[in-house]
Amino acid sequence: MSELCRDRVVIVTGAGRGIGRAHALAFAAAGARVVVNDVGVALDGSATGEGPAARVVAEIEQAGGKAVPSTDDVADFAGAENLVRTAVESFGGLDVLVNNAGFVRDRMLVNLGEDEWDAVIRVHLKGHFASLRHAAGYWRGEAKAGRTPDARVINTSSGAGLLGSVGQANYSAAKAGIAGLTVVAAAELGRYGVRVNAIAPSARTRMTEEVFSAAMARPADGFDAMAPENVSPLVVWLGSAESAGVTGRVFEVEGGKVSLAQAWRHGPEVDKGGRWDAGELGPVVEKLLAEGPEPEPVYGAS
Structure with missing residues (x-):
């Protein structure tokens, strides 16, 4: 890889394993100085005592x-602040924040506990916010x-955040929130020289190893x-500096495929010019649904 x-x-x-580890190694190979952050927990968020x-x-x-x-x-506000401080004190500044940390606690919605909801939202969504908040403060300064x-x-x-995923209501909600956070941060931070995607x-990864079979992961062509x-x-x-013109975007990436995800957009509309009566809206909704595209299916839906 070029520098x-x-x-x-x-x-x-979340750089101790999986995708985060791959990111850290790739950035280092591209000439970057890297802060490798990982609290070292199991797939369900429990402590392991490891030092990945x-x-x-x-x-x-x-x-x-x-x-x-x-x-x-x-996901601890002070911890995220210290993470940014570590970069500045170790290497004299901060140029790139890659928010990757997360874990799963999958359940069907009717079995999903409050603690399982809170834990996943905390690590994924609050973890993204807290690190971004302190990095943004540094860059604004x-x-x-x-x-x-x-x-x-x-x-x-995640695709689960963009389209939903059966058995992952907490994870899907967190990842959808991250997509929303991304477009807002891109709009707000551009004035400070920050691009957010x-x-x-x-x-x-550990989170997906049961989903992707060995046959899918290692085809005959190697x-x-x-x-x-x-x-x-x-x-x-x-x-990199090459991405200066790209912000507020979500990219799907798998294997050798890169695609641009299409966000929610304004679709067909009917404007009465006044307040609707509930009894009038059946035909209106039918017309809108007929004119609009069918939504992408939720992952895992039958």
Whole structure:
């Protein structure tokens, strides 16, 4: 990989394993200095006592790159602040934030507990917000001091957030919220030199290993379409100076495919010019549905 991000300072959250680890290694290979953040928890968010962030840092350093570990909890507001501070104190600034940390607690909606809802929303959605909030504060300060950044944020949504996924109401809601957060942040932070985009990746990780079978992941031609490393080139490009004209977008990426997700858009309308009576609206709704496209199916729906 070319040194597309030479000397850029990059935070990658949830970087101890899977897609986040692939991002951290790819940024380092592209010349970036990387803060490898991972609190080190199991798939369901429980503590493990492991140190995956330090192991990824060691991999980067063995390859000749520069990195430091962080075990801050990104969903803790003070922890997210400390994460940004770590980047600035270790490498003198911050150029790119990759929000990737997350876990799942899948249940059908009628079985989903309040704690399972809160935990997933906390790590995915609040974790994205808290890290973004403190990074944005740093970049705004730089801009006001006359040092306008060339900064990037890459958030991690999901096909589940864009289309929904049966058995993942909490995860789908969090990932949909991240897509919404992305477009708002792009609109608000552009004045400070910050470009904000999101990806919706499909890859084999701890969260998806039961979904993607070995046959799907390793076809006969030898290309591992579900390898997490397939996602990272787009993230590295979005983190580079070349992506200056791209903001507020969500990209789907899987294997060798990259596509631009189409957001909610205004569709067909009927304007009466006054208040509707409820009894009038049946034919109106039928007309709107007939004129509009059919929605994409929810993942897992029969």
